[in-house]
Amino acid sequence: MSKTFELLEKQMNKTLIHIHKPKNVFVNRALSEILDSLEIPTLSKVAVLSINTAMNHLDRISFYRFERDAILIGDLYSAHYYYLISQIQSTTFQKHMSEAIIKINAQKSYLQNEHQSLSQHQLLETVLAVE
Numbered sequence: 001m002s003k004t005f006e007l008l009e010k011q012m013n014k015t016l017i018h019i020h021k022p023k024n025v026f027v028n029r030a031l032s033e034i035l036d037s038l039e040i041p042t043l044s045k046v047a048v049l050s051i052n053t054a055m056n057h058l059d060r061i062s063f064y065r066f067e068r069d070a071i072l073i074g075d076l077y078s079a080h081y082y083y084l085i086s087q088i089q090s091t092t093f094q095k096h097m098s099e100a101i102i103k104i105n106a107q108k109s110y111l112q113n114e115h116q117s118l119s120q121h122q123l124l125e126t127v128l129a130v131e
Contacts, residue, residue: 004045005032008053011046012080025073026060027053044093047084051101054078059108104130 005027031052035045054077061070085094107130115123 002029002032002036004035004042004049005029007042008032008046008049012077015076015080024060024070025053025057025077028056041088043084043088044090047081047088047093047097050077050084051081051097054081055101055104 008027027049032045032049035048038045054074057077058071058074061074085097088094107126111118111123111126111130118126
């Protein structure tokens with residue numbers, strides 16, 4: 001199992017010790033394995049996996065019509081990301097992550113608003129860029 005995946009799970013389980021953790025949280029194991037192969041600080045890996053989990057979870061809420069409590073779990077993963085960013089203390093890393101999040105959110109918004117006017121190729125390229 002992925003070291004980064006296990007570390008995020010351990011951190012979140014500690015945070016959620018007195019709260020029922022929903023079963024609909026998807027942590028991207030493939031991404032965690034890619035992160036494990038990179039030579040970057042462990043906290044940076046966990047931060048990336050945490051914000052990826054938060055963003056994907058919040059996207060899935062409306063698609064799958066999860067209950068209101070699911071939003072709070074997504075927010076918790078997002079808050080965990082910001083906690084890790086504060087621990088990393090790298091403005092360069094924070095800047096790159098912020099730019100990536102802005103770009104992804106802009107592309108998601110573009111897809112949501114323009115998907116009907118896009119060619120199949122444009123739609124596929126935009127979805128691949130988001131993922």
